[in-house]
Each structure stands twice: as structure tokens, then as C-alpha cells.
Amino acid sequence: xxxxxxxxxxxxxxxxxxxxxxxxxxxxxxxxxxxxxxxxxxxxxxxxxxxxxxxxxxxxxxxxxxxxxxxxxxxxxxxxxxxxxxxxxxxxxxxxxxxxxxxxxxxxxxxxxxxxxxxxxxxxxxxxxxxxxxxxxxxxxxxxxxxxxxxxxxxxxxxxxxxxxxxxxxxxxxxxxxxx
Numbered sequence: 001x002x003x004x005x006x007x008x009x010x011x012x013x014x015x016x017x018x019x020x021x022x023x024x025x026x027x028x029x030x031x032x033x034x035x036x037x038x039x040x041x042x043x044x045x046x047x048x049x050x051x052x053x054x055x056x057x058x059x060x061x062x063x064x065x066x067x068x069x070x071x072x073x074x075x076x077x078x079x080x081x082x083x084x085x086x087x088x089x090x091x092x093x094x095x096x097x098x099x100x101x102x103x104x105x106x107x108x109x110x111x112x113x114x115x116x117x118x119x120x121x122x123x124x125x126x127x128x129x130x131x132x133x134x135x136x137x138x139x140x141x142x143x144x145x146x147x148x149x150x151x152x153x154x155x156x157x158x159x160x161x162x163x164x165x166x167x168x169x170x171x172x173x174x175x176x177x178x179x180x
Contacts, residue, residue: 008119010053016113074127
């Protein structure tokens with residue numbers, strides 16, 4: 001993990017950055033005649049977006065007339081995509097798309113207007129793999145995996161030592177594996 005993501009706190013992301021509204025104004029201007037309708041729709045979209053990152057997963061709510069709430073557990077996340085067009089990159093914005101195994105072409109959750117997209121992606125990847133920040137302690141699953149890996153390392157070291165000992169003994173006795 002890079003230095004920036006260590007001090008990253010996703011719980012501070014509850015709404016999109018205000019730069020997203022500026023981006024929406026520019027996009028609306030590009031629609032020319034449809035500017036008022038487009039700007040109104042995007043303003044409502046911007047004002048109603050809410051995010052939450054907790055211990056269980058990612059929550060997103062959005063909508064005025066048709067409210068849509070999505071909650072995705074970290075364990076269900078299959079893939080994470082970062083996207084940002086030319087204008088978004090110029091404004092420092094990105095969209096984080098979270099895919100699940102639901103079989104849909106569209107992402108399950110999109111987090112729009114993110115400034116620290118790479119740090120958020122790194123956070124989500126660690127959560128989806130069942131690993132927590134060491135400062136917060138490891139999950140029981142992660143602790144068991146670390147314990148299992150340690151036991152496997154010990155067994156591998158013991159087997160390597162036995163193999164090397166057998167090779168030395170075989171070389172001393174001049175057996176079939178002895179080098180000439």
C-alpha cells in the first residue's frame with residue numbers, strides 16, 4: 001500500500017466532492033439546448049448521493065423521486081474499476097465502480113466524485129480479501145489465514161531440511177542421487 005492510502009479514512013467519504021457539481025455544469029453546457037433539463041437532473045443526482053463505508057460493506061443511496069439504496073458486503077466484491085475521462089482527470093475526479101458476481105454488465109455500486117480514488121480502491125481491495133489495517137486488528141478469518149500460513153512455512157522449512165539432509169547422506173554414501 002502506498003503512503004497516501006495509509007492515512008486514508010474512507011468513513012470521511014459520505015458525499016461526492018463539490019468538484020463533481022462543477023463537472024456536471026460543464027457537461028450540461030455541452031448539451032446546448034437541453035442545458036436546463038440536464039443541469040436540473042444532474043443537480044438532483046448530485047444533491048441526493050450518499051455513501052457509507054463501514055465494517056460490513058459499502059452503502060450508496062441516491063434519488064429523489066425513485067430512491068435507490070444499495071449495500072454491498074466486502075466479501076461479495078469481485079472487481080473494482082477506476083474511471084476518469086479527460087475532463088474528470090483535469091478536475092482531479094474519478095469514479096470507482098464496484099462489481100459483484102451478480103452477472104450484470106453494469107457495476108453494482110458506483111462512487112462518483114472521488115478525489116482519492118486509488119486510496120479508496122486499495123482500501124476496498126484489502127477489505128474484500130478479508131484483511132484489516134493492523135491498527136484495527138485482524139479479522140478472525142485473516143488471523144486464521146496468517147496462522148495457517150505460518151504453520152505451512154514451518155512445515156516447508158522442516159521438509160526442506162529433511163530433503164537436504166537426505167541429499168547429503170546420499171552423497172556421502174554414493175547413492176543414485178550423488179553428484180559425480
